[in-house]
Amino acid sequence: MITEKEPGTGLAARIPGSKSLTNRLLLLAAAADGTSTVRAPLVSEDTVAFREALGVCGIPVKTGPGDAFWEVTGTGRGPTGSARPWCADAGTAARFLPPFAATGHGSFLFDGSSQLRARPQRPLLDALRALGVDLEPGPGNGLPLLIRAQGIEGGELSVDSSLSSQYLSGLLMAAPLMRRGLRIRTGSLVSRPYIDMTLALMQRFGARVDESADGTLTVEPRPYDATDIVVEPDASSASYVFAAAAVTGRTVTVPGLGTDSLQGDLRFVEVLRHTGADVHVGPTATTVTGNGPLRGGFTVDMGEISDTFMTLAAIAPLADEPITITGVAHARLKESDRVAAMAENLRACGIETTEGPDRITVHPGVPRPTRIACHRDHRIAMSFSVLGLAAPDTITLDDPECVAKTFPEFHDEMRRLFTGHALR
Known part of the structure; x- marks a missing residue:
C-alpha cells in the first residue's frame, strides 16, 4: 500500500461499515459455537436482509442500542428445521447461506427479488451437487433454490470462480462444518482480495486453513x-x-481504514494517485487530497477491485487524456451489466466512451445535462454523484434511493463534505 504525503487538515468522512465484512461475519458467527458480537455493523438493505434470513433459519440476531452491535448466537453447526429465507437483492445472502444451510438438516427454500433471480448461481449449484447436496434450483439454475439438507460429507472439490468469488467464499465458510472438511481447487479466480478477506475472518473464528503452492485450499473440520x-x-x-476529494481539490480522511485493512478495495487510492491526487495511508486512517486537474493517459487493470471501477470511470471525463479500465468482465454479472451501464450513461452525458468484453475507455469531455439510468444499482448512482460535483446542475439520478443497499446516508454525507454539490 502506498504511503505518500502526510495527511493535511481535512474533513473526516463518516463511512458506514463494510458490507463484505458484515455479511461474512454474520455467517461465521451463525456457524460458531456460542454468542459472537459484531460491532459497528453496516445497517443497510443487504445486511438487514442477511440478518433476517438467518433469523428465519432459526439463528437469532440481537440488535444493540442504535444498531451499535449485533449479537449472533450460533450452535457450532448448520441450521435445522424448515425455512423460507428471503435474500432480497443481496448476492452475498444467495451465495453464502445455501452452503451453510446444506451443512444442517431440514428444508430451506431461498428466494429473492427479480434482480437477484437474474444473477448467476450455476457454479455454486454445480459445486453443491458435486458434494452430494440434494437441491432443486429455479429457472436457469438460479433462485428460487430449494436445499434439502442432510449435512455434507466434504472431501475434494473443484470450483469455477471466474464469474464471482462469492461462490468460493460461501463454500469455504461452510467447510469447517463438513464432516471431513474440504479441499478446494479454484482454477481461474476473480477478486482474489475477497477470498483473502474470507480466509482471514475464518481464521479469526478459529478455522484451520492451508493453501498450497498451486492455490489449493484445505479447510479442516472443526467448530468455529x-x-x-x-x-x-x-x-x-x-x-x-476519495474520488470526490480528488476532483474538488479538497482533503478528506476516512478513519478506520489503514495499512492493516482486510479490504482490497482500499487499493483504489493507488489508482487515484495515478490521476495526480495526493494520498496517505497510515496505520489507522487514509487521506486523499485533490491536486489540480486529473491526469489520464493510462490503462489500469481493476479486476481485483472491480466494485470501484465505476468510480474511476465516472470521473474519467475530467482527466486530460483517456483512461482505459481492464479486467472487469465479471462486473457485467453484478446488480446490472455495470460495464454497459457505465458506457451507456457516459455517452448520454456526451462523453466519448468505448467498451469491450472486459474493458471500458473513457475520453475527456464536458458532461451535458443528463438523467442517469441507475438500473437499481447503488454503485451507478454513487459514482455519477461524484461526477456531478464537477458539473453542478447537470447530473440527476432516476433512482437516488437505491444507495440504501449499502450506504443509506450517502447523499447527506456528500452534502456535508462537499457543501451543497452532492446530488439528490
Whole structure:
C-alpha cells in the first residue's frame, strides 16, 4: 500500500461499515459455537436482509442500542428445521447461506427479488451437487433454490470462480462444518482480495486453513469459536469520497481504514494517485487530497477491485487524456451489466466512451445535462454523484434511493463534505 504525503487538515468522512465484512461475519458467527458480537455493523438493505434470513433459519440476531452491535448466537453447526429465507437483492445472502444451510438438516427454500433471480448461481449449484447436496434450483439454475439438507460429507472439490468469488467464499465458510472438511481447487479466480478477506475472518473464528503452492485450499473440520469483532468502514463506499476529494481539490480522511485493512478495495487510492491526487495511508486512517486537474493517459487493470471501477470511470471525463479500465468482465454479472451501464450513461452525458468484453475507455469531455439510468444499482448512482460535483446542475439520478443497499446516508454525507454539490 502506498504511503505518500502526510495527511493535511481535512474533513473526516463518516463511512458506514463494510458490507463484505458484515455479511461474512454474520455467517461465521451463525456457524460458531456460542454468542459472537459484531460491532459497528453496516445497517443497510443487504445486511438487514442477511440478518433476517438467518433469523428465519432459526439463528437469532440481537440488535444493540442504535444498531451499535449485533449479537449472533450460533450452535457450532448448520441450521435445522424448515425455512423460507428471503435474500432480497443481496448476492452475498444467495451465495453464502445455501452452503451453510446444506451443512444442517431440514428444508430451506431461498428466494429473492427479480434482480437477484437474474444473477448467476450455476457454479455454486454445480459445486453443491458435486458434494452430494440434494437441491432443486429455479429457472436457469438460479433462485428460487430449494436445499434439502442432510449435512455434507466434504472431501475434494473443484470450483469455477471466474464469474464471482462469492461462490468460493460461501463454500469455504461452510467447510469447517463438513464432516471431513474440504479441499478446494479454484482454477481461474476473480477478486482474489475477497477470498483473502474470507480466509482471514475464518481464521479469526478459529478455522484451520492451508493453501498450497498451486492455490489449493484445505479447510479442516472443526467448530468455529465465538468472537467479538469490529467492522471496518466500507472501502468500496469510501472510494466515492476519495474520488470526490480528488476532483474538488479538497482533503478528506476516512478513519478506520489503514495499512492493516482486510479490504482490497482500499487499493483504489493507488489508482487515484495515478490521476495526480495526493494520498496517505497510515496505520489507522487514509487521506486523499485533490491536486489540480486529473491526469489520464493510462490503462489500469481493476479486476481485483472491480466494485470501484465505476468510480474511476465516472470521473474519467475530467482527466486530460483517456483512461482505459481492464479486467472487469465479471462486473457485467453484478446488480446490472455495470460495464454497459457505465458506457451507456457516459455517452448520454456526451462523453466519448468505448467498451469491450472486459474493458471500458473513457475520453475527456464536458458532461451535458443528463438523467442517469441507475438500473437499481447503488454503485451507478454513487459514482455519477461524484461526477456531478464537477458539473453542478447537470447530473440527476432516476433512482437516488437505491444507495440504501449499502450506504443509506450517502447523499447527506456528500452534502456535508462537499457543501451543497452532492446530488439528490
